Amino acid sequence: MPSPPDSAAARETCRLEFREDIFGSFKLSEFRVIVEAMPTTNDEKKNQYLDLVGFETPQQAYKKIKEWTSSLTDDDHFVRSVIFDIHAGIEILFRQIFYHYFKPIVFETGKTTEDKKVFSDLEKMVENLSFGQMYNILWPILKNWPYDIGSIKPLSDLRNQVAHQIDVEKINYKGRNPFRDADSFAQVFFDAWATRQELTKFFHRRITGPQEECKRYYKAYEELERIKRSEPEKRDEK
Numbered sequence: 228m229p230s231p232p233d234s235a236a237a238r239e240t241c242r243l244e245f246r247e248d249i250f251g252s253f254k255l256s257e258f259r260v261i262v263e264a265m266p267t268t269n270d271e272k273k274n275q276y277l278d279l280v281g282f283e284t285p286q287q288a289y290k291k292i293k294e295w296t297s298s299l300t301d302d303d304h305f306v307r308s309v310i311f312d313i314h315a316g317i318e319i320l321f322r323q324i325f326y327h328y329f330k331p332i333v334f335e336t337g338k339t340t341e342d343k344k345v346f347s348d349l350e351k352m353v354e355n356l357s358f359g360q361m362y363n364i365l366w367p368i369l370k371n372w373p374y375d376i377g378s379i380k381p382l383s384d385l386r387n388q389v390a391h392q393i394d395v396e397k398i399n400y401k402g403r404n405p406f407r408d409a410d411s412f413a414q415v416f417f418d419a420w421a422t423r424q425e426l427t428k429f430f431h432r433r434i435t436g437p438q439e440e441c442k443r444y445y446k447a448y449e450e451l452e453r454i455k456r457s458e459p460e461k462r463d464e465k
Contacts (some may be wrong), residue, residue: 303406316419333349401414
């Protein structure tokens with residue numbers, strides 16, 4: 228590994244060499260070690276990589292990096308980002324179902340610090356679950372839900388295709404390509420919308436709804452017990 232340079236002149240040399248050798252034979256891992264070891268002021272560090280790659284403005288960076296790393300059109304990028312956003316929305320609902328299902332059965336000590344840590348650990352556990360892990364657990368529970376949730380797996384498969392397939396011409400959703408067929412793209416949106424509606428309904432009816440109902444029953448029971456305790460006292464007063 229080369230020794231880290233320790234001067235502005237050395238930084239300038241590395242910058243120029245990197246410009247000439249971009250995406251060439253230069254070992255980026257070694258270069259990164261050099262760059263991060265350089266002494267810089269806070270102002271220099273703010274735009275360190277913009278300067279090293281040869282960009283004068285943030286707009287230049289966004290434009291050129293897109294050109295260098297992708298052959299997709301603006302419309303292709305738009306469809307791609309929408310598919311990722313759609314899948315993320317379903318994944319968030321999955322995590323809500325998991326967290327709020329387990330939250331009521333957490334053993335609480337009544338000590339704020341200890342209980343806060345336990346709930347934080349639960350949240351981290353849920354965050355670390357992959358979509359596939361959550362789907363494999365939830366689908367046997369969800370599959371008899373009498374409404375429209377049959378598109379969860381096709382939407383997940385579409386997301387994985389888009390994430391791992393460079394050639395968007397090969398993307399397929401239910402027999403069509405949403406990158407090339409606007410009606411297919413609209414179908415992706417509709418299926419995702421219907422899925423979110425039903426998962427939200429499931430969440431309220433099967434998770435939070437019963438929990439809230441239990442709380443109401445518990446309060447009603449407490450009130451009934453209070454009334455029972457007060458009746459002997461009233462008789463004694465008479």
